[in-house]
Amino acid sequence: MADPGPGSGATRWDPTVPAGSGRYRRRVTAPPHAPAHAPTRVLGGPQWRERAAAHRERVSRWTAPHRERRRRGEAHPVLDFLFTYYSLRPAQLERWDPGPGVALRDAAEFADRPGYVDGPGGVVLDPTTLPRLRTTAAFVAGLLTATASRPARLGCFGLHEWAMVYRTDAPRHDAVPLRLGSAGTDAVVESLPVSCTHYDAFRFFTDAARPRNALTPTRETQAALEQPGCLHATMDLYKWAYKLAPGCPSELLADCFELAADVRELDMRASPYDLAAHGYEPVRIEIPAGRAEYARLQAGFAERAAPLRSRLIALCETLTTR
Incomplete structure (x- = not known):
């Protein structure tokens, strides 16, 4: 994802157009002075991908057996609770997010994720684009x-x-x-x-x-x-x-x-x-x-x-x- 350049402001997906709606999500420009997505740490592609892989491996201890039980149609009275009472799906649990204040370089795959914007240091989360989150x-x-x-x-x-x-x-x-x-x-x-x-x-x-x-x-x-x-x-x-x-x-x-x-x-x-x-x-x-x-x-x-x-x-x- 290209750096928009100094003084141009960061670009982000227009939050008024819902993802998956089939409508074109135009890119709009955030003011260059906006501090909401100014990173405090920058991770290169190899760094953040290593962290993302470590996260997936860590939680696969629970997600992989859960998927296998579902494939077999087998219920578990203790562990199913983690994926039924709690609503996060295994794929969502496995997905990695850096949190606020972390810019990711070489991160084109984050471009269409809600809340992420292009900033001077790379792709970064901008909480101001997500009123529900605040x-x-x-x-x-x-x-x-x-x-x-x-x-x-x-x-x-x-x-x-x-x-x-x-x-x-x-x-x-x-x-x-x-x-x-x-x-x-x-x-x-x-x-x-x-x-x-x-x-x-x-x-x-x-x-x-x-x-x-x-x-x-x-x-x-x-x-x-x-x-x-x-x-x-x-x-x-x-x-x-x-x-x-x-x-x-x-x-x-x-x-x-x-x-x-x-x-x-x-x-x-x-x-x-x-x-x-x-x-x-x-x-x-x-x-x-x-x-x-x-x-x-x-x-x-x-x-x-x-x-x-x-x-x-x-x-x-x-x-x-x-």
């Missing part, structure tokens, strides 16, 4: 900052998964048996306090389980209730990372995805489901030793999540100020 970044920054301001609560013991099958004949994972059976599962829910703070877990509670929760999370109270000990709030760092695409560096996206995959394993090991056939040993939260194990692992994930949350907050600030 709005999303402002929301994510507020939510994650509020979450980080609270201490981790470690006493939920993963009962959200149990509350999703409480007194129902139609559990969400009906192909996987319950470890303690229906009556035993119900007894565990009735013997322990249920204190879920996460709306997107609470909304799957059965009608019978909802009144047993100490709180009534709603979408409107999400920022007021989310706290860093919650496994689902930790997994959702991955969601907020891809919601910031293409502004999120893919290395940060992969860090959040990898954490979400590890947390998902604990989430289901502590669930009422018998996953021995899939190679997962249970965390038996129905007994004191299991609850202690869960709290210990939960604290470890909260510690791992903290720097990722901070990096996402910093990224949001960059995306809203450029």
